[in-house]
Amino acid sequence: MKNIYLIFFSLFIFSCSNNKEDFSNYINPFIGTGAHGHTFPGATMPFGMVQLSPDTRIEGWDGCSGYHYSDSIIYGFSHTHLSGTGIGDYCDLLLMPTMGDICFNNGYLNDSSNNYSSTFKKVNELASAGYYEVLLDKYDIKCKLTTTERVGLHEYTFNNKNLSPSIVLDLEHRDILLDWSLDIRNSKEISGKRISKSWANEQHFYFYMEFSENFESFTNKDANSTKVFLRFNNLKDDKLMVKVGISMVSEENAKENLNTEAKDWNFHKYKTNSKNIWNQQLQKIKISTDKDSLKEIFYTAMYHTMIAPNIISDINGDFRSTDMEVHSDSLINYTVFSLWDTFRSTHPLFNLIERNKTSAFLNTFLNQYNYGGQLPIWELCANYTGCMIGYHVVSVILDAYVKGIKYPKYNKLFDAMKHVSNRETLGIPEFKNRGYISSFEEPESVSKTLEYSYNDWCIYKMAEYLNDSSCAAQYINRSQSYKNLFNKNTGLMQPKTNGNWKSGFIPSEVNYNYTEANSWQYSFFVPHDMKGLINLHGGEQLFQDKLDDLFTVNSTLEGRNQADITGLIGQYAHGNEPSHYMAYLYNMVGNTIKSQKMVNNILNEMYSTQPTGIIGNEDCGQMSAWYVLSSIGLFDANPGDPYYIIQTPIFKDVTINLENGNHFRIASNTNDSECIYINNVTLNGEKLNRNYLHINEILKGGILSINKTKNSNDKWECDEFYNTEINDNLHILKIPRIIANSNTFKDSIEVKIEGGSKEKLFYRKSSDLDFKVYSSSFYLNKTDTIYCYSQYGEKVSKVESAYFLKFNQQRTIKLKTPYSNQYDAGGDKALVDGLKGPNNYLTGRWQGFYGEDFESTVDLGVIEDIRYLNIGAIQDVRSWIWLPKEVVFLGSLDGKNFEEICSLNHSIPDNTSESVIKQFEQKLIKPFKARYVKVKAKNYGLCPPWHLGSGGTSWLFFDEISVY
Numbered sequence: 001m002k003n004i005y006l007i008f009f010s011l012f013i014f015s016c017s018n019n020k021e022d023f024s025n026y027i028n029p030f031i032g033t034g035a036h037g038h039t040f041p042g043a044t045m046p047f048g049m050v051q052l053s054p055d056t057r058i059e060g061w062d063g064c065s066g067y068h069y070s071d072s073i074i075y076g077f078s079h080t081h082l083s084g085t086g087i088g089d090y091c092d093l094l095l096m097p098t099m100g101d102i103c104f105n106n107g108y109l110n111d112s113s114n115n116y117s118s119t120f121k122k123v124n125e126l127a128s129a130g131y132y133e134v135l136l137d138k139y140d141i142k143c144k145l146t147t148t149e150r151v152g153l154h155e156y157t158f159n160n161k162n163l164s165p166s167i168v169l170d171l172e173h174r175d176i177l178l179d180w181s182l183d184i185r186n187s188k189e190i191s192g193k194r195i196s197k198s199w200a201n202e203q204h205f206y207f208y209m210e211f212s213e214n215f216e217s218f219t220n221k222d223a224n225s226t227k228v229f230l231r232f233n234n235l236k237d238d239k240l241m242v243k244v245g246i247s248m249v250s251e252e253n254a255k256e257n258l259n260t261e262a263k264d265w266n267f268h269k270y271k272t273n274s275k276n277i278w279n280q281q282l283q284k285i286k287i288s289t290d291k292d293s294l295k296e297i298f299y300t301a302m303y304h305t306m307i308a309p310n311i312i313s314d315i316n317g318d319f320r321s322t323d324m325e326v327h328s329d330s331l332i333n334y335t336v337f338s339l340w341d342t343f344r345s346t347h348p349l350f351n352l353i354e355r356n357k358t359s360a361f362l363n364t365f366l367n368q369y370n371y372g373g374q375l376p377i378w379e380l381c382a383n384y385t386g387c388m389i390g391y392h393v394v395s396v397i398l399d400a401y402v403k404g405i406k407y408p409k410y411n412k413l414f415d416a417m418k419h420v421s422n423r424e425t426l427g428i429p430e431f432k433n434r435g436y437i438s439s440f441e442e443p444e445s446v447s448k449t450l451e452y453s454y455n456d457w458c459i460y461k462m463a464e465y466l467n468d469s470s471c472a473a474q475y476i477n478r479s480q481s482y483k484n485l486f487n488k489n490t491g492l493m494q495p496k497t498n499g500n501w502k503s504g505f506i507p508s509e510v511n512y513n514y515t516e517a518n519s520w521q522y523s524f525f526v527p528h529d530m531k532g533l534i535n536l537h538g539g540e541q542l543f544q545d546k547l548d549d550l551f552t553v554n555s556t557l558e559g560r561n562q563a564d565i566t567g568l569i570g571q572y573a574h575g576n577e578p579s580h581y582m583a584y585l586y587n588m589v590g591n592t593i594k595s596q597k598m599v600n601n602i603l604n605e606m607y608s609t610q611p612t613g614i615i616g617n618e619d620c621g622q623m624s625a626w627y628v629l630s631s632i633g634l635f636d637a638n639p640g641d642p643y644y645i646i647q648t649p650i651f652k653d654v655t656i657n658l659e660n661g662n663h664f665r666i667a668s669n670t671n672d673s674e675c676i677y678i679n680n681v682t683l684n685g686e687k688l689n690r691n692y693l694h695i696n697e698i699l700k701g702g703i704l705s706i707n708k709t710k711n712s713n714d715k716w717e718c719d720e721f722y723n724t725e726i727n728d729n730l731h732i733l734k735i736p737r738i739i740a741n742s743n744t745f746k747d748s749i750e751v752k753i754e755g756g757s758k759e760k761l762f763y764r765k766s767s768d769l770d771f772k773v774y775s776s777s778f779y780l781n782k783t784d785t786i787y788c789y790s791q792y793g794e795k796v797s798k799v800e801s802a803y804f805l806k807f808n809q810q811r812t813i814k815l816k817t818p819y820s821n822q823y824d825a826g827g828d829k830a831l832v833d834g835l836k837g838p839n840n841y842l843t844g845r846w847q848g849f850y851g852e853d854f855e856s857t858v859d860l861g862v863i864e865d866i867r868y869l870n871i872g873a874i875q876d877v878r879s880w881i882w883l884p885k886e887v888v889f890l891g892s893l894d895g896k897n898f899e900e901i902c903s904l905n906h907s908i909p910d911n912t913s914e915s916v917i918k919q920f921e922q923k924l925i926k927p928f929k930a931r932y933v934k935v936k937a938k939n940y941g942l943c944p945p946w947h948l949g950s951g952g953t954s955w956l957f958f959d960e961i962s963v964y
Contacts, residue, residue: 084618130274322372575616823848
């Protein structure tokens, strides 16, 4: 029977190889350019250095890629672009064809008629694999763009016969220039550099360009010019071609890249070559469906997964690494590693279809560690951006290892993995010592705790594979830290402060405790130990009930407006990565039907052929990779395991053409889109009673036959369901909670300690030498720190601690201005509790007030002689937080009639690049008698025109009001 299947399969593959379809025809680069997709429509090669595309936006969140489908003005064509990111950068070296008088104004801030931008119409815009074309309305100029890997190629046709054809070259476009040069070498060649600052602090870009015809040049300055206007007086057939070689190393390397990859002037040849290479790439997965719209979505998704990472090596092997120095390597190095996003699905997809390239990525990681001192987290053009959390590069490395990617230096990468997980920053020390990160100590505390836990499981597995038992023991404990933030009463992951749950918890609230998300969207992120999470919930049924709640609760989001959170089904948010594997979790409790239904719903509702066809930021291929894997019926729910869950494919036939020459086919019985459930599965003719495959089963080639059905009652009878777990013998004990009704007290405060029902609890005060058994609650009469831990058998938890401040001042506060729940600093009394905040508004000790002037009244309890007044404020312009323009203190004996005591201003600039704390304090020469002190603070107003959030509402943040 096996032989029959193999013979049939061989005939099938032979037939396919002789009837190759041009899949590049299905690429629609406009998908994702609308809404918040943030993709660009221009020309690029697979993983190429050049992304040559029109720029229609100078700034703004929906202009991160330089382009938005809703726009009607083009400012020019630049040579580098980011695909789907949530922060903008690149758009280097703008060229804009124009006609008429010399002009250096792009028209963005000054839209006078004498500017080089132009309107365009969507009907005159075309984009396909490796090619872009548009007609500029202003002077009737037809523009065509294509690329090689390191060279951008332009062809312009100037249809207006009455004016001189011209081009503007603009180095000032978008980013802040740090250093630059323009060298007009002769009447046909220009070279230069642009070192700029935006998201990347020091981005190096060098270029060398050749023109098909002679030009006359005019610069915007006599020296150190940043723009040049080129006039072409003798064009042949009104056409001009421009070839632009680029490099991150030097102008000479850019010239070598140009001379090697683009020797002639045949634009059509380059365009055809780019299309052919894209078609070759897309042949790696062949799908069969009677719906061209699905082919368009699928192959455009594949296309988006292959835009980044980008080549950073020149043709001679030179590259700039994360020490900002130039190095050389016989292997190609890459850049743009959006690993917080792409570890989830993009790299598991690459481990199927881009295995050789994955080895090159690993080599790049090691170079970045060796030269720059750290593995990448979000690396951009050799810069560590400091963006996003976790250290998910360890997931990518482990996943490559377990999936058999050949690389000779895994031992050295293992050293780098340990290094990145032990940095003295970003809450890692507290995570290691305490077993979680406190909300008052570090922003995004819940998300970091959960992601560090998963990352450390990856290091544990690597240690296990490399026989490092000591390291494995350390990291398996760290990987279970997620347990310390699970609240069994809510079934959700919650922030902790001072040894207990943070007050004011709202599951749907988007706040500083989570990364671009809320508790719903993070509470299931334990991919490495789902059985452990299921046990915390109290079993499979309770876990499934909570998962049902995720998809059915009200979709309203509380807290801050987070534009990244889109594609909501209940509180599941497909438009942002933390939710991406949750639809597959029903598989973990044996309910494959619910996963099949939900995944099918997401595939059909969240993706389309429209410009808005990606429901959120594309994020360097992650949104698309999720679609590719889910649509063909294979999904990696825990990168770092060598398994793929079997999901209902939406295509009748899929063939993965593997780099080893084998072919893995996924064959379904029907194309009927209503058949979304799996009835039974065979692998190479034998019945499969498990819902997952090992990657080796895929790499060997063969046929996975899936019988699909409309009827959810025709259940796939599986004996074994994919799940993840940590061995019982390796389980840790959760740390106890320290419970009190406040962090401060006047006379005394009752303290309770709570742990597991079977565990023995131990505690001590700061003055005690030894721990003692806890039996019942106790009282504190002075400022103290409590330490405690739990013990069960030979297992001992980490030590929890809580600080309680005796604060004798008898005062209360009445807030006229309501604070934001997400920045409550502990509640109504936070501004008079004696606790001050650090220089970071995201630590939970700062109380935030949105868009209003601040007013509060402090009741001192008795009439006092006031000699000192103060309120602490913080400014963090990057987060729309400014110091108040003015603070006024007023006093009253009766709480009704107030007299001004003093008015305070400040001289701190409103454009500080770092956060700043200002104490608005006044020492009184003559005491002022009052029982009530009113504090008024004037809000800064709307964000100024120079700010990224121009016109947006600003915040005030305060930590403590002091009166004595």
